[in-house]
Amino acid sequence: MTQYVALLRAVNVGGTGKLPMSELKAMCEAAGFMDVRTWIASGNVLFTSELGESPVKKKLEQQLHDYAGKPVGVLIRSAAEMAQVLADNPFPEEPGNRVVAIFLDDAPPASALDDVRHRKLERLARGKREIYVHYGDGMADSRLTIPAAKAGTARNINTIAKLVELSAAR
Helix, strand or coil, X not given: CEEEEEEECCCCXXXXXXXXXXXXXXXXXXXCCEEEEEECCCCEEEEEECCCHHHHHHHHHHHHHHHHCCCCCEEEEEHHHHHHHHHCCCCCCCCXXXXXXXXXXXXXXXXXXXXXXXXXXXXXXXXXXEEEEECCCCCCCCCCECHHHCCCEEEEHHHHHHHHHHHHCC
């Protein structure tokens, strides 16, 4: 049995992709996942499953597609991988609300940071299947564009730490 964290892309952010977390929980349970718990309304869900990452992703994406009538991106990490994302934060001295990990399905290519546009004070680093960004002046005014992260979803370090904490408590 593996503990997973699923991170939905573009859910309940900026008025897009409305999805009540009670519906997300019900979808996960209908997919056969156990010990389902959502955390905050931005599409974070923790659960256990006997399935591997790929079938878990496929089942959840199908449930979401059936619900929304369109594809909804899902990034999956085991609880152990999520803890490693937190431990690998290359900017640990910076406030957790100014550092994000952009979760990707695969490892970012070696050239992932070469095509970045509109960079000002942001610092970036490649992770295993993430791209970390420290927003020096905060995210609100940033125009940073990372083409390699287009299909990813970001969570700040504070959120990642809470998801790790919740996973550890299960």
